Amino acid sequence: MATMAEGTASGQEVRLETERLLLRPWQVSEAAVQRELWLERDPRVPPHRRIGAGGRPTIADIEEWIRASRPSTTGLLAVQRKDAGDVIGYCGLVDSDAPDDGPELAYELLRRVWGQGYATEAAQAVLDWAKASGFERLCATVWDWNVASRRVLAKLGFVETERTVEARGTNLRTSRPL
Numbered sequence: 001m002a003t004m005a006e007g008t009a010s011g012q013e014v015r016l017e018t019e020r021l022l023l024r025p026w027q028v029s030e031a032a033v034q035r036e037l038w039l040e041r042d043p044r045v046p047p048h049r050r051i052g053a054g055g056r057p058t059i060a061d062i063e064e065w066i067r068a069s070r071p072s073t074t075g076l077l078a079v080q081r082k083d084a085g086d087v088i089g090y091c092g093l094v095d096s097d098a099p100d101d102g103p104e105l106a107y108e109l110l111r112r113v114w115g116q117g118y119a120t121e122a123a124q125a126v127l128d129w130a131k132a133s134g135f136e137r138l139c140a141t142v143w144d145w146n147v148a149s150r151r152v153l154a155k156l157g158f159v160e161t162e163r164t165v166e167a168r169g170t171n172l173r174t175s176r177p178l
């Protein structure tokens with residue numbers, strides 16, 4: 001799969017391109033897409049990652065996050081379909097709590113586009129971006145019940161390194177060299 005990464009070393013905006021997708025920083029006008037992702041989350045996801053009783057995060061909260069975020073060697077990028085032009089979710093890297101494992105791969109897509117290979121395609125571009133930025137390893141954590149995400153990680157070559165049993169399920173830590 002061909003991927004092009006631009007701007008990673010030059011201080012320009014990060015822009016990754018695959019056959020069907022463009023990955024780039026979020027625009028403030030796209031806050032509603034992020035809120036839709038929050039609304040769609042599985043009830044087994046911990047409460048701090050779901051919309052609270054007071055309706056937070058609101059669109060305004062998310063707009064502030066977008067204004068404050070400047071993806072460079074890490075960051076969560078908007079995933080845009082090249083043909084339709086719509087933003088369907090995010091994929092990117094977040095700092096992990098174990099720096100020796102490298103940053104953590106993260107992705108989430110709107111339910112209406114699941115099952116078409118988009119997460120794997122977007123994540124492959126993020127792997128190339130991480131490598132071009134000089135990282136030597138990536139990690140990812142996933143709940144045991146999250147079969148789709150586990151399959152994406154397996155397709156990308158991540159292997160399980162640790163499991164932690166928690167009240168909501170077993171949390172699997174995975175990793176792979178770049």
Ligand SMILES: CC(C)(COP(=O)(O)OP(=O)(O)OC[C@H]1O[C@@H](n2cnc3c(N)ncnc32)[C@H](O)[C@@H]1OP(=O)(O)O)[C@@H](O)C(=O)NCCC(=O)NCCS
Binds near residue numbers: 109143148
């Ligand atoms: C995880 C997620 C991003 C996957 O997106 P996607 O674009 O559908 O992923 P892909 O199409 O690239 O790959 C999904 C794979 O899982 C498989 N899969 C999906 N649901 C499955 C199920 N219930 N049982 C078995 N396999 C399943 C698909 O068949 C596919 O594998 P294949 O290519 O071998 O057929 C999407 O489900 C999502 O946004 N989930 C909520 C957020 C999330 O869980 N993020 C990750 C946190 S660790």
